[in-house]
Amino acid sequence: MRLAITGAGGFVGRKVVELALARSDCRSITITDCSLPSTSPDPRLRVIEGDIADPLMQDAVLADADAVIHLAAVLGGAAEADPEASRRMNLDAALDLIHRARGRRFVLASSIAVYGKPPAIIDDDTPCAPTLIYAMHKRMAEIALETAVRRGEIDGVALRIPGVVARPDLAQGLKSAFLSNLFHAMRQGRGFTMPVAPEGRSPIASVHAVAAALLHAAVSSITPGDGRSLLLPALSVQFSDLEAALRQRFPSAPPITYRPDPDVMQGFGMFGDVQAADATHLGYPADRTLAELIARAL
Amino acid sequence: MRLAITGAGGFVGRKVVELALARSDCRSITITDCSLPSTSPDPRLRVIEGDIADPLMQDAVLADADAVIHLAAVLGGAAEADPEASRRMNLDAALDLIHRARGRRFVLASSIAVYGKPPAIIDDDTPCAPTLIYAMHKRMAEIALETAVRRGEIDGVALRIPGVVARPDLAQGLKSAFLSNLFHAMRQGRGFTMPVAPEGRSPIASVHAVAAALLHAAVSSITPGDGRSLLLPALSVQFSDLEAALRQRFPSAPPITYRPDPDVMQGFGMFGDVQAADATHLGYPADRTLAELIARAL
Numbered sequence: 001m002r003l004a005i006t007g008a009g010g011f012v013g014r015k016v017v018e019l020a021l022a023r024s025d026c027r028s029i030t031i032t033d034c035s036l037p038s039t040s041p042d043p044r045l046r047v048i049e050g051d052i053a054d055p056l057m058q059d060a061v062l063a064d065a066d067a068v069i070h071l072a073a074v075l076g077g078a079a080e081a082d083p084e085a086s087r088r089m090n091l092d093a094a095l096d097l098i099h100r101a102r103g104r105r106f107v108l109a110s111s112i113a114v115y116g117k118p119p120a121i122i123d124d125d126t127p128c129a130p131t132l133i134y135a136m137h138k139r140m141a142e143i144a145l146e147t148a149v150r151r152g153e154i155d156g157v158a159l160r161i162p163g164v165v166a167r168p169d170l171a172q173g174l175k176s177a178f179l180s181n182l183f184h185a186m187r188q189g190r191g192f193t194m195p196v197a198p199e200g201r202s203p204i205a206s207v208h209a210v211a212a213a214l215l216h217a218a219v220s221s222i223t224p225g226d227g228r229s230l231l232l233p234a235l236s237v238q239f240s241d242l243e244a245a246l247r248q249r250f251p252s253a254p255p256i257t258y259r260p261d262p263d264v265m266q267g268f269g270m271f272g273d274v275q276a277a278d279a280t281h282l283g284y285p286a287d288r289t290l291a292e293l294i295a296r297a298l
Numbered sequence: 299m300r301l302a303i304t305g306a307g308g309f310v311g312r313k314v315v316e317l318a319l320a321r322s323d324c325r326s327i328t329i330t331d332c333s334l335p336s337t338s339p340d341p342r343l344r345v346i347e348g349d350i351a352d353p354l355m356q357d358a359v360l361a362d363a364d365a366v367i368h369l370a371a372v373l374g375g376a377a378e379a380d381p382e383a384s385r386r387m388n389l390d391a392a393l394d395l396i397h398r399a400r401g402r403r404f405v406l407a408s409s410i411a412v413y414g415k416p417p418a419i420i421d422d423d424t425p426c427a428p429t430l431i432y433a434m435h436k437r438m439a440e441i442a443l444e445t446a447v448r449r450g451e452i453d454g455v456a457l458r459i460p461g462v463v464a465r466p467d468l469a470q471g472l473k474s475a476f477l478s479n480l481f482h483a484m485r486q487g488r489g490f491t492m493p494v495a496p497e498g499r500s501p502i503a504s505v506h507a508v509a510a511a512l513l514h515a516a517v518s519s520i521t522p523g524d525g526r527s528l529l530l531p532a533l534s535v536q537f538s539d540l541e542a543a544l545r546q547r548f549p550s551a552p553p554i555t556y557r558p559d560p561d562v563m564q565g566f567g568m569f570g571d572v573q574a575a576d577a578t579h580l581g582y583p584a585d586r587t588l589a590e591l592i593a594r595a596l
Contacts, residue, residue, distance in 0.1 A: 087393070095385070116448065127425070128441075129448065129524060136445040140438040143426075147434040150414065150427065226427060 001219060002028040004061050006052045006097070007071030009033030011167050012109070015211035016069060021045075025219065032061050033072065053093035058100050067105035067218045070097060076113065077175050079134035090137035095144050098154065106145060106156030107217040110229055112203060112274075114139045114160060117266070122203070123275040124231055132267075142229045149227030157217050157227075162203040162234035162274065164210050165297045176268045179204055182239075183297055186246045186253040195261040196239055200269030203234035204242075205287055206296035212285040220283070233276040233286035235293055239269070245290050249298070299517060300326040302359050304350050304395070305369030307331035309465050310407070313509035314367060319343075323517070330359045331370065351391035356398050365403035365516045368395060374411065375473050377432035388435035393442050396452065404443060404454030405515040408527060410501060410572075412437045412458060415564070420501070421573040422529055430565075440527045447525030455515050455525075460501040460532035460572065462508050463595040474566045477502055480537075481595055484544045484551040493559040494537055498567030501532035502540075503585055504594035510583040518581070531574040531584035533591055537567070543588050547596070 003020055007013045008031035020026045021042055030046040046064060050057040052072045062068065072089065079086035098106060113135035114128045130136045142158040149156060163176050166183035178195055179202060185192035196202075213232050243256050260269070280286070287293035301318055305311045306329035318324045319340055328344040344362060348355040350370045360366065370387065377384035396404060411433035412426045428434045440456040447454060461474050464481035476493055477500060483490035494500075511530050541554050558567070578584070585591035 129526075130441070130445050131448050133445075136441060139441055143428070143434060143437055143441070147428050147431075150429050228427075 001025055002030075002064055002066050003218060004030040004032070004065035004068045005071065006032050006061065006068070007073060007109075009036045010071060012161075012164060012207055012210055012214070013071045015207045016071070016214050019208075019211050019215050023215070023219075028064055030061055030065050032057070052097070053088055055096060055100070058093075058097050062097075062101055062104070065104065067107070068097070068101050069107045069109070069214050069218050070094065071109045071214075073109065073138075074134070075174055076132055076134045079137070080132060083133045086133050086137050090134060091140050094137075094141035098141070098144050098148055102148070102153050104154065105218060105221065106154050107214055108141060108145050108156065108158035109214065110138045110142050110158040110160045111135060112160050112162050112231070112234070114142065114229075118271040120272040121275060122231065122271070122273070124278045126231075146227040146229060155221060158229035159213060159217055160229060160231045161210055161213075162205050162232060163268070164207050165204050165293070166207075175264060176202070178264070179268070182242065182256065183246065183294075186243075186250045186256075187298065189250065189253050191254045191257070193257040193259050194239060195259065195264040196269035197260045197265060198240035198243070198258045199238060200260070200265055201236050201238050201271050202268050203236040203271050203274045204293065205232065205234045206293045208296040209233075209285055209287045209293070213279075216284055230279050230282070230284075231274065231276045232279055232284060234274040235287055235290055236271050236273050237290060241290070245294055249294065299323055300328075300362055300364050301516060302328040302330070302363035302366045303369065304330050304359065304367070305371060305407075307334045308369060310459075310462060310505055310508055310512070311369045313505045314369070314512055317509050317513050321513070321517075326362055328359055328363050330355070350395070351386055353394060353398070356391075356395050360395075360399055360402070363402065365405070366395070366399050367405045367407070367512050367516050368392065369407045369512075371407065371436075372432065373472050374409075374430055374432045377435070378430060381431045384431050384435050388432060389438050392435075392439035396439070396442050396446055400446075400451050402452065403516060403519065404452050405512055406439060406443050406454065406456035406527075407512065408436045408440050408456040408458045409433060410458050410460050410529070410532070412440065412527075416569040418570045419573060420529065420569070420571070422576045424529075444525040444527060453519060456527035457511060457515055458527060458529045459508055459511075460503050460530060461566070462505050463502050463591070464505075473562060474500070476562070477566070480540065480554065481544065481592075484541070484548045484554075485596065487548070487551050489552045489555070491555040491557050492537060493557065493562040494567035495558045495563060496538035496541075496556045497536060498558070498563055499534050499536050499569050500566050501534040501569050501572045502591065503530065503532045504591045506594040507531075507583055507585045507591070511577075514582055528577050528580070528582075529572065529574045530577055530582060532572040533585055533588055534569050534571050535588060539588070543592055547592065
């Protein structure tokens with residue numbers, strides 16, 4: 001397989017590159033982002049820096065690839081702050097890339113944010129009702145991919161990714177950053193205030209599980225029927241349980257404070273279970289237990 | 299109410315203008331299209347010719363309106379032949395107009411084509427699975443409007459319109475043109491070949507019912523919960539029944555031939571019932587009987 005990975009310099013992208021390099025069936029790996037850290041000198045790597053919204057860049061990235069993992073995106077908080085940038089990257093660039101990638105395998109990184117205000121249970125039949133700009137544009141890109149699959153123009157799937165932990169402790173334009181920052185604070189023995197209630201819940205997955213799922217989607221040609229987008233497995237963890245599990249590893253971490261922010265709680269704390277039956281049936285990898293998730297996330 | 303109507307020179311648009319002029323509560327009616335036939339000298343009419351994809355045009359059209367009916371579109375067959383034109387008009391122009399129309403009432407003309415391969419019954423919970431380029435872009439525009447409504451940025455609804463009869467007997471870039479052309483052929487006493495099987499069914503509505511529904515959506519601020527798009531009522535008529543009903547009015551019309559084209563049959567002949575409970579509950583007008591539909595369509 002000759003693989004191309006957009007957004008390869010991002011948190012999830014770097015892990016996908018690492019896992020791809022570990023596979024002997026990846027003969028060529030084109031990685032692209034606005035800027036990329038210096039990488040291993042693996043002869044299979046093709047490195048292309050630039051703006052993936054540029055059609056010439058898209059052609060260059062696709063030239064040596066028969067499968068694409070499209071991760072490049074303007075994330076949630078950044079998209080809210082600049083809807084035009086979100087439209088340009090999350091909608092227009094995605095539509096162009098899907099069009100240009102005809103005949104290839106295409107994996108679109110989407111998000112459980114497409115469901116909007118979380119229903120009691122998220123499963124394969126949960127309707128989408130985005131409220132965030134980011135989620136709205138991701139849902140539109142999903143529709144472009146789903147339709148192209150139904151039309152037989154492309155082979156691929158959009159994966160709806162849960163909260164990925166543990167992202168670097170940086171301002172990321174992510175409203176859900178607290179999920180990762182809890183890991184960093186407890187590991188570092190810092191106090192931390194969660195902007196949610198202890199009994200709140202959010203579906204999370206380790207970056208390892210998410211990267212492995214993206215790669216699974218790129219190498220398998222297994223897709224759900226009718227081209228539809230696929231909910232990835234996630235552990236919907238109560239925040240107090242997550243704190244307790246982290247405390248087993250870091251017993252000397254100071255107590256966590258919970259000061260719920262209604263907006264954050266509404267957006268990221270009111271989830272119920274995630275039941276990703278289709279993805280499980282199709283062999284998508286997942287964190288099996290909270291302990292495994294934490295071990296991988298750290 | 300000060301109303302703006304895009305695509306006002308089209309078949310449905312002209313009927314909307316006619317019905318709006320008959321309402322005393324329409325104080326101002328801005329009509330726009332690439333080209334418009336000379337209209338009645340009603341002092342309430344503002345006529346603007348131009349390309350509604352142009353932002354300056356959009357501002358001009360919105361300047362004197364507090365409600366918009368957005369009908370301008372590249373229709374089904376034309377969109378298949380020129381996907382770029384469809385993206386520019388059905389997606390980009392719609393997204394721009396929805397954005398610029400903030401604070402107003404917005405009615406988007408969508409289509410039952412968003413359901414794709416017709417399920418046995420279409421109702422308010424039928425998931426969308428577009429296969430046509432036109433339907434794909436319309437579904438994306440629906441998502442833009444639904445999200446903006448959920449965000450409280452705009453008030454409005456997308457209406458999913460069934461086959462509208464009887465369109466003028468012209469090449470229209472419509473694969474469903476046979477539905478209208480059957481009316482014209484029988485009225486004119488011409489023979490006609492239907493590209494579907496006599497036992498096939500398609501949901502249709504008179505242009506009067508559809509125009510009245512669009513106007514109902516513009517004047518009422520009643521919308522379904524959560525901003526979701528609304529399936530309009532339609533009569534799902536078996537083609538042999540439609541022929542028989544038309545024959546009662548035109549007894550001397552020669553027999554109709556049925557020569558099913560698999561593509562047309564798949565796209566327009568395999569429908570079951572349409573059960574538009576939400577629209578009916580919200581008072582949307584509809585053709586009550588096939589006889590009424592035919593009388594209005596002629």
